[in-house]
Amino acid sequence: MTGKTYQAPRGTSDLLPPASERWARVEATTRTLFRLYGFQEIRTPIFEARELFDRGIGEMTDIVEKQMYVFQDRGGDWLALRPEGTASVLRAFVEHHLDQTMPPPYRYFYIGPMFRHERPQRGRYRQFHQIGVEALGESAPEVDAEVIALGWEFLRHVGARGIQVELNSIGCPTCRLPYQGALRAYWQAHADKLCPDCRRRMDRNPLRVLDCKNEACQAVLQGAPVIDDYWCNPCRTHFEAVRSALAALDVPYVRNARLVRGLDYYMRTAFEMTTEGLGAQNAVLGGGRYDGLLRALGGPDWPGIGFAIGMERLMDVLPETAEPVPALAVMFLPLTEAARGAALQGVQTVRRLGIPTWARMDVGSVKSGLRSAYRAGVRFVVIIGEDELRAGQWTLRDMSASRQETLSPKEAVEAIRRALGLDALET
Numbered sequence: 001m002t003g004k005t006y007q008a009p010r011g012t013s014d015l016l017p018p019a020s021e022r023w024a025r026v027e028a029t030t031r032t033l034f035r036l037y038g039f040q041e042i043r044t045p046i047f048e049a050r051e052l053f054d055r056g057i058g059e060m061t062d063i064v065e066k067q068m069y070v071f072q073d074r075g076g077d078w079l080a081l082r083p084e085g086t087a088s089v090l091r092a093f094v095e096h097h098l099d100q101t102m103p104p105p106y107r108y109f110y111i112g113p114m115f116r117h118e119r120p121q122r123g124r125y126r127q128f129h130q131i132g133v134e135a136l137g138e139s140a141p142e143v144d145a146e147v148i149a150l151g152w153e154f155l156r157h158v159g160a161r162g163i164q165v166e167l168n169s170i171g172c173p174t175c176r177l178p179y180q181g182a183l184r185a186y187w188q189a190h191a192d193k194l195c196p197d198c199r200r201r202m203d204r205n206p207l208r209v210l211d212c213k214n215e216a217c218q219a220v221l222q223g224a225p226v227i228d229d230y231w232c233n234p235c236r237t238h239f240e241a242v243r244s245a246l247a248a249l250d251v252p253y254v255r256n257a258r259l260v261r262g263l264d265y266y267m268r269t270a271f272e273m274t275t276e277g278l279g280a281q282n283a284v285l286g287g288g289r290y291d292g293l294l295r296a297l298g299g300p301d302w303p304g305i306g307f308a309i310g311m312e313r314l315m316d317v318l319p320e321t322a323e324p325v326p327a328l329a330v331m332f333l334p335l336t337e338a339a340r341g342a343a344l345q346g347v348q349t350v351r352r353l354g355i356p357t358w359a360r361m362d363v364g365s366v367k368s369g370l371r372s373a374y375r376a377g378v379r380f381v382v383i384i385g386e387d388e389l390r391a392g393q394w395t396l397r398d399m400s401a402s403r404q405e406t407l408s409p410k411e412a413v414e415a416i417r418r419a420l421g422l423d424a425l426e427t
């Protein structure tokens with residue numbers, strides 16, 4: 001009888017080796033690099049009260065209106081799978097009074113899955129993964145530049161090529177109001193040339209039209225009013241200071257006056273990063289300042305700034321590493337049942353040196369053992385047959401050279417260490 005088979009739900013995927021190894025390397029880089037900038041890891045639940053996201057993202061946004069996974073649990077509570085990370089981090093910050101119980105800086109990073117009910121298409125997932133940072137309580141423009149520098153350095157460290165940083169300031173509530181008015185008037189005057197989506201949202205969310213990729217809309221927005229003419233003095237000064245801090249930090253960027261952020265609570269600094277291998281409209285990293293959100297979620301009236309990186313997109317554009325690290329470096333091959341105990345001890349000895357090792361216990365023939373060693377990409381095979389067992393020796397086969405010699409375990413381990421350059425990666 002054959003069993004029924006199952007597939008992962010639509011829009012989700014299994015992360016299999018060796019891709020999982022690449023992900024782990026990127027996550028390790030995150031943990032090392034982000035700490036250098038004073039960010040510490042925070043882990044929040046993957047579901048929260050639904051209301052948190054209504055409040056923290058904005059009820060009028062596509063995410064909350066159309067994409068959020070909302071459900072009522074058996075106790076009758078309305079919950080939502082988190083569609084992004086910021087609201088949860090800020091909720092945790094407020095809930096645990098971190099502003100009073102911890103010393104500054106209030107800088108956090110997270111790594112984890114997010115959920116949105118998107119139409120499945122290439123590069124869009126219903127469970128996707130983000131790496132993000134939030135810096136709370138720091139309003140200085142230099143902090144904006146530092147956060148941008150961290151994103152840029154991170155992309156460089158993980159090997160992304162052709163990184164482009166785009167920068168804008170979308171003003172504050174004071175200066176955005178007249179700008180939105182001017183945009184609305186301009187869209188209305190050109191409504192016949194806008195796509196249906198834009199016609200629908202031009203009144204409610206005139207900034208989002210700037211973001212439309214439709215060709216006809218692109219032509220219209222060439223002549224649209226620009227935010228620069230509407231910035232209030234504090235916004236103008238802030239933006240200029242961000243620019244000079246970026247210059248001081250040697251982070252190259254381009255100004256994109258049409259860059260806006262999708263979520264309601266963003267203000268002033270907005271930025272995105274694209275890399276080689278991505279379509280121009282697909283940022284791998286997006287972020288901005290969101291002063292006022294923390295207060296809206298019941299916390300202190302503190303400013304905040306952060307960014308999020310789409311892991312799937314990032315992994316898509318990262319070049320394959322030239323020399324993939326083999327998952328297993330050494331394989332033991334006992335040829336008799338009596339040799340299995342010696343093999344097991346040998347495996348443990350080699351593993352203690354930090355070398356991934358495996359014993360193929362059930363083979364019995366050198367030929368088929370070597371075939372599986374070859375398929376697994378191992379560098380060394382240790383063969384223990386009757387003769388080796390009697391003499392207390394190992395036959396060490398270097399798969400890369402197709403050469404083998406019989407050595408004492410001590411000599412063999414030394415040869416493996418030397419060949420793998422283990423002194424350099426001492427644990």
Ligand SMILES: [Zn+2]
Nearest residue numbers: 172175232235
């Ligand atoms: Zn302003």
Ligand SMILES: [Zn+2]
Nearest residue numbers: 195198212217
């Ligand atoms: Zn449009």
